[in-house]
Amino acid sequence: MKILSSLILTLGLAVAVPASHAQSTPASPKPATLRVASAGGAFTQLHQKYAAALFTQRTGIKVEFIDANASDHLAKLIAAKGRDVPYDVVYLDKDVQEGAIDTGVLQKLDPAKIPNLKHIVGPALDKDGYGPELHVISIGIAYNAAKFKAAGIAPPTSWNDLWNPQLAGKVSVPELTHLAGRALLLQASRLEGGNEATPEKGIARIAKIKAHDYYNSTVQVENLFQSGEIWAAPMSSGRAWGVSTRYPDLQFVDPKEGGVAAPYTIDIVKGTKYPDAAAAYIDTVLAPLPQLGQATELFFSPTNDLIIPLVAKDPQIAPKLSDINKLIQPDWRLFMKHYDKAVALWNRQVAR
Template sequence: MKTPRHVRLLFTLLPLSLAAAQAQKTTLVVSGFGIAQDKIEKNIAKPFEAVCGCNVVFEVGNNADRLAKLTARKANPNVDVVLLADYFAKQASNQGLFEKLDTAQLSNYGKLYDFARDPLKDGTAVAFTVYSVSIVYRTDKITKPITSWKDLWRPELAGKVALPNITTTQGPPTVWLVNRAYGGKDSDASAAFGQLGKLKVLTYYNQSSQVTSLFAQDEIWAAPVGRFAWGGLLNTKKPLAWARLSDGQAGLVNVASVVKGSKNVALAHKFIDFMLSTPVQTAQALDLVDSPVNKQVKLPAAVANQLTVGVSQVAGLRFMDTSYVLTNRDNWIQRWNREVVK
């Protein structure tokens, strides 16, 4: 029995029609960190694709490299949404690389902590995660708990400390809080650089994975660390504690913005709103990827203890103004290289 010609033609055209439908799908390009990307695909990218009927493609890298790419392509951007640490985002905003956010398109905006709603103070970003910076230490090596930034200078810690490099996101808040601990004023960080130059440091790290390895190999006993690394540090099975510092823990945020010139501004807003939703923020927290900025997220105590979560924890953080960081960053890098690393 011969297949009718019109049926044969239908089967011939069907793959072409499906391919055309695929080709017509909008692609949203997101510039991100590349950390825990498998979890981000599971919790954010794939579920959003199912909702929007679009494709989500991530371009990943560190803050500095991705900011440089955004700057280079300012006239013809190939990214729609960018995720950056707050003061890298402030640099981008100052260069006119971001659209103003239309918060009316963000249905989850009202669920955010106040600090997350306009972290750059110019209407171009929302925070999607928060983390603290404090000191992690070995409780079997340091019997008296660390309770101050000054405790890094204890004699028994000589040569057993790792510091974040000044060009990392943890570097500037470490300088800032050490300066305050030693009585310095924000207008002059000499107290911090004077003390940091005397500190006997094993190494200066650029990535949190380096700190994890150093603790795992018993090479260091203490280090200033971002809370996002806490889960990995616990996996070393070493007896570690997160210091509750009387002179303060720094609070930092990572932010989401729509790139100026994006051809998918409305879709970019939908993606950011999706990231801020209670289910997504909960899923990211349960996987220990990000601490939530959505106040409606509820977590088991065992999970919450590994993150920066809750009104009481957030209220105890000290946030640096992004403009303050940018004003001082170049000078601090020069002083760091001259007075600390030597």
């Protein structure tokens, strides 16, 4: 951690002064406030600390974060088509971004206005020119190691372990509105020989979990872990490791079948009156300091090639970061084509 502490100080000093046109004040029209659709909680707090504050210092533009889950943000963008858009910039789960692209609510990026794009590794770039993945985490299984040990249950190693009869009433299942829920659906389908196009197989399998509850907020499941009410749940690696710093009994594992890549993207909203300001904000987010902050405080794997080799040297941080090249990369566009069917099946068979 000492390695990264010194790097944060160095980078903080380095970015305190605008160094090039990459961080110059955006062209007019210049808004008083840039509206950014975000995920809330620790994520928004981190981006306020490492990106928004710096952006405001450099441009004089305030940043207003509007927090909700990615699916709700997309619904608002679709509802606003043909009218004034509710946001200028939007953070989205990768699968939701695919839906946003298909519905035409996002604007392609101009690399000339976002110089830090050249430092984003290839697998994290959108092939069609939309927003990149600003970090990568894995959806796997979080579990209470102390409860497992006391009950004589072996630590989970497979997605199949969520159906262990010894965990009846102790598993929190994520709703489909949550990325962890969509990842679970995909993996449940695969356990039944299916894929992104066969949600019926996964829904039938998930319906057999003896669930304690169904969650749509990561804060909700974090609280259930800390109260001891649940012992296991599909969850993101970053959030699980973050909770473990306060609650050491919580551990995380990528199942042997594979953890599901859960990248978060950042885009300019199509129809914003302030595309230059939006591009300048995205460039700030992709810069080294915010990328390093994500890794050190939230255990989100960076996608900036200047930072990836640095965090790999830290013995406390590196083991908790996901390798984008080792995770399952779903065909989210195919998955989303069957999403309405999945929701209907979920409402009939699971959320009863």
